Amino acid sequence: MSNCRVLSIQSHVVSGYVGNKSVTFPLQLLGFEVDAINSVQFSNHTGYPCFKGQVLEAAQLGELYEGLKANDLNNYTHLLTGYIGCESFLRKVKDVILDLKKKNPNLVYVCDPVMGDNGEMYVAKELLPIYQQEIIPLADVITPNQFEAEMLSGVTIDSAETAKEAMETLHKMGAKTVIVSSSDLGEPDILVGFGSSVANGNTSAIKVEMTRIPMYFTGSGDLFTAMILVWLHRHPDNLQVSVQYYTSFYSLQHLLHLVC
Ligand SMILES: Nc1ncnc2c1ncn2[C@@H]1O[C@H](COP(=O)(O)OP(=O)(O)O)[C@@H](O)[C@H]1O
Numbered sequence: 740m741s742n743c744r745v746l747s748i749q750s751h752v753v754s755g756y757v758g759n760k761s762v763t764f765p766l767q768l769l770g771f772e773v774d775a776i777n778s779v780q781f782s783n784h785t786g787y788p789c790f791k792g793q794v795l796e797a798a799q800l801g802e803l804y805e806g807l808k809a810n811d812l813n814n815y816t817h818l819l820t821g822y823i824g825c826e827s828f829l830r831k832v833k834d835v836i837l838d839l840k841k842k843n844p845n846l847v848y849v850c851d852p853v854m855g856d857n858g859e860m861y862v863a864k865e866l867l868p869i870y871q872q873e874i875i876p877l878a879d880v881i882t883p884n885q886f887e888a889e890m891l892s893g894v895t896i897d898s899a900e901t902a903k904e905a906m907e908t909l910h911k912m913g914a915k916t917v918i919v920s921s922s923d924l925g926e927p928d929i930l931v932g933f934g935s936s937v938a939n940g941n942t943s944a945i946k947v948e949m950t951r952i953p954m955y956f957t958g959s960g961d962l963f964t965a966m967i968l969v970w971l972h973r974h975p976d977n978l979q980v981s982v983q984y985y986t987s988f989y990s991l992q993h994l995l996h997l998v999c
Pocket residue numbers: 855856883884885919920921922930932949950951952953954955956957958959960961963985986990994
């Protein structure tokens with residue numbers, strides 16, 4: 740058993756598996772203690788024709804965090820954030836990051852800047868500048884998909900060179916490790932993941948090719964980020980093994996399970 744405790748702040752859905760529903764059990768299976776704060780509570784994910792539910796605001800996050808703090812329960816080794824439903828909540832997440840880092844200077848913050856996919860945003864556009872200016876500068880690891888990496892960096896990713904340029908821009912924003920979970924570089928059967936890490940002034944970069952299943956999956960990015968958290972904890976100096984672990988093992992198992 741590890742002594743790892745994760746605070747996971749992301750969505751809850753009643754039906755299906757995205758956000759906290761998709762990461763809690765896998766993290767627990769891998770020996771991580773998980774405390775979940777739900778940023779929204781929706782009937783289902785936003786890719787359905789409609790969804791109903793509630794979006795938490797800053798005050799509600801503040802209240803939950805104060806409760807943890809008052810009982811000295813805010814002891815975490817990792818913070819994981821994903822889908823956030825509104826601007827005020829995301830600004831409050833910044834206060835939580837700063838407070839958790841004050842309490843544990845070694846806290847690892849893994850941020851999935853969930854905003855959209857395939858050219859479309861599924862959160863309010865006001866979240867973008869907050870990620871760029873306030874959240875990413877505090878992140879140890881970020882895991883945007885291609886669309887999110889392009890929005891955040893302003894660089895269109897259409898080759899390994901432009902992926903590198905986008906990741907360098909995100910490093911300059913403050914993220915120590917950048918992983919582009921998947922990108923479409925024009926090959927119909929292949930998705931390409933990229934990773935880049937800066938430590939002691941040196942940058943190490945990796946590229947992983949994956950066989951594309953001709954379907955669209957929701958929630959795979961959430962699970963991907965949680966597994967990156969685990970594998971970077973187990974292999975802090977080996978980005979390759981961390982990304983490959985998910986792409987070669989988890990992803991296929993998870994996706995085939997969904998398909999079958
Ligand atoms: N169509 C697919 N075929 C194969 N693997 C996929 C597919 N969609 C997602 N994955 C796997 O899930 C991971 C995360 O998915 P991705 O689409 O990049 O994230 P997001 O859900 O945030 O857009 C990818 O790195 C890949 O391993």
